[in-house]
Amino acid sequence: MADSHTGRLCVQIIHSHFGPITSAISSALLTRGRLPLSQLVRITGYKPRTVISSILVLIQHNLLWHARTEEDGEVLEVNVDECLMRLRFGTFVWQAERLFGKAAAEIVQVILDHGKLRPPDILFHLGIYEPKTITVYTQAIHKLVSTSYLKASTILSHVSPRDKRIQYESEEKSKIVGFPTAKELREAKEVAEARLRREEAEAEQVGLKRKAKEPPGHRAAKRKLVEEEEDVVEDTVYFRVNFDKFNVHIRNSLIVKAAAERFNEGASLVIQSALKVTESSQTSVAEVRSDPISMANIVLQLSSNDDLASGLVLSSKKVSNSTCIKEYLGMLSSADNPTPAGRAGTFVSFGSSKVQVEFEIVGRRLRRRVLEAVTRERHGVRGLRILRLLLDTGKLDEKQVSKVVMMAPKDVRPVLAALAADSLISTQEVPKSADRNPTRTYYLWYVDLHKAYSVILGNLYKTLYNVGMRRRAEMEANEVKAVLEKRERSDVSQDESLLSRLERDILQGWEEKRKRLTVLEMRVEETVFILKDLGVLGINDD
Template identity: 70%
Template sequence: MADAQTTRLCTQIIRSQFGPLTANVASILLTRGRLTLPQIVRLTSLKPRTVRASILVLVQHNVLWHAQTEDEGEVLEVNVEECLLRLRFGRFVSQAGQLFGDAGAQIVQLILDHGKLRPPDIVSELSLGDAKAANVYSQAIHALVTAAYLKPSTILSHVSPRDKRIRYEAEEKAKIAGFPTAKELREARETAEARLKREEEEAEKVGLKRKAKEQKGPRSAKRKAAEEEDIVDPTVYFRVNCDKFNIHVRNTLIVKAVKERFNDGAALVLDTTLKVTESKQKNVLDVRTEPVSVSNIAVSLSDQEELASGLILKTKNPSNAACIKDYLGMLSCADNPTAAGRAAAFLSFGASKVQVEFETVCKRLRRRVLESVTRERHGPEGVRILRLLLDTGKMDEKQISKVVMIPGKDVRPLLALMSAESLISTQEVPKSADRNPSRMFYLWHVDLQKAYSVILGNLYKTLYNIGGRRQAEQEEPMLKAVLEKRERSDVSQDEAGLMSRLELDMIKEWEAKQEKLTVLEMRVEESVFILRDLGVFGFSED
């Protein structure tokens, strides 16, 4: 079951993309949790045929999970993360176009429109019988699959990983004789996780198969092919690997943060470091990149001549290698070898090897979102209190007032407001065993998990309001009539001649509003990505 804000947003997304009947089925599953098919039919009051068709659509688009239980049989559950990722599909298509050209963007868009497809179906749909175009699309599919931007859709991908993890843990615990210790339980959990990860890796290998290369020359018919190559299996259904595209979103945010803190030269060096190791980055769970040498970065930046413009050096014409080392020293905070310096670094630099520290940077990005929300609602005074509690831990009201240099009469209501929004929390310390409220210390602190969860819920609410505003703007009677007229085949060929100036102005104004709402939605979704997708490393700021 999802919370109220997540349920509303997921239902809105499904309604806008699949219609009201499918949204009704999804809303019941989001509200009540996993259900069987007869239960869904009874709760939605729809015909069984309609419910079955809606479920097939959601399964095809990877929004529903299956699970087989001993008590109820087959049950269905909404994959909330996959549903929320649909807000990011436009960015995925844009990234595919930048990496693999127009052919890659068209392939990714087609697969996103259909959920999952086989390579022959993709080629026949896009090439329209053109042999040359079919060859281009086949090569693009091979590049996408080889680089893991497309992954095979297997039976395991339709089963909830939580159910498999619970089952595997139960099987490992059953092997333990007697009462299990904490160490044995931890080992059982680690074994189950390793087994689940191994199954996922093996399932993703079915997309490629080995095929012998054709040997050219007079002796090729007399000997067996010694070389083999990987080809895409035409019988396998492929879906978009969102984790691989999320890597680019994360890297873009990190480069943007470096540019804001330092300059364009430092951002260019870090961007190059990320691109050198991009092929080895699997998902956003990576704690850091693979080690890369300074020479590899220098080779990639050999054609850049303006690296020295962002540095103040004694020499007039420094080499690129010297500039890169200076930038790496800045990014690793080499001039501040303390705990604060390590926490502010973007990468670790030692023994001519460089590693971008994703865990450290992502924690700092989440903290920046928390501070920005606090500044927007409570001003700089709220940010001062928040930073004090994050750095020192639990403090009472008098200590906070003294350190942040704000009168107690102003600190008290500000703490109450921030606590009401879950930005800070209280810890009760009793003076006596009876826990009398009048004989207690009340200490203020920041519960990061609680604060991030509340902010994430508010961001989901904002995304829902943006979608509602877009729908309300589009349903306005006069604008709706103009848009329907615009869709006519004769009008679409000559809009300027068959539409009045008033109608053209209405369309222009509506497109401007749509653009503003889309930009706002992208900014809010970026904050959601930082808090949800980059929140995999825990909430400790140590």
């Protein structure tokens, strides 16, 4: 089950996309957990036919999982991650157009609008009937499927991975003879995880089939063309958008921007070229590092107009791009600082003429920067100084904190209490005796990253919910609502000069407010991506 802030945001997203009935059903599932159909009908008060129709809509859009249990039979559960991903749909369409063109963007848009579709259905909804246009869109579909931006929707994608993981673990544990040891339990869990990943990988490979080769009597040129395009998209398979592949581009853009902020534009160009070389092999944001690449491949990605030497201080004014790239890679890999602090600030690992972009290290640093920014905003420079001390040294008592940060104990105590109230830091009790008497107990302060990131993420979801409510309130104001309804008329939509000057001013004010709220929503969503997608809530952090 999702927490209160996440649940309210999911209900708001579903309400804005599908209406009040589906949002009421989703709210019941989010607040009470997984439920069978009979209880869902009783709780919501809708007719069974209405509830079933709403469930079918949500399943079509991959927002509901369904599983079968021994107690309740078939139960339903909200896919929270899929629901929150709908906030990035506009970004996904923009990325598809930037990568593959307008036809691919239209295909991604229509699939996002319908949840999952077969290739003939995609062409039907787009209204494509001319043979030449059909060829363009068919090639775009093939390109999206072959590069994993679209993946097949199978039966396994409608079952909760948690249920499958529990089932596979129980099957592996049943094979253990006698009382299981900790090592055997860990091995059973690893086997279950590997089995789940293997099934998901096999399911995503569905969708392409081998094209029948032409008979040997044809010309060599035509035979060569057939061999190059022997994989075709199956018309009977339903395809959905692969969000992980699009999230890779968001992660790469954040890394490039972080390199520009840390060093300069030349360093960002080098790391952007390194990411572009391995972009086809990057499938998920959970990857630790990129594939190794050579410096020659980075040189090929740069154009002759890129001035890398302007960001470096070199003895000679005329230097090649290879020399500049080597210098930048030395900076990005912290070659001049081989300490733990230097390794924690690296962007790439550069050794034996091979370069790898360190996704995990950069993600950890981006999450820490968010934590420090929140601490500075709420508790000032003093709170930030204490937080950085605890992050770097670990557990300390109040006297040690006061001594190291060079602040009086009377000033440190309220700051520690305020940081603990916001869950940015936590306490560890170390009793001197077995009775755990508070007077004979040490209290050590430290930073629980998982807890801190969870609280910040909950506040970000609350902010996104408030932004959505503000947008709805602005849109449903009497004067704005009347102008928007008038603009939807066929005559006004063709000629907006039919609107009065006052109505145009109201419309312009509403568009300005909506633009500002959208920009705010995008900034908050970027922070959510850093905390949630670039690391499972800081579990992998030190």
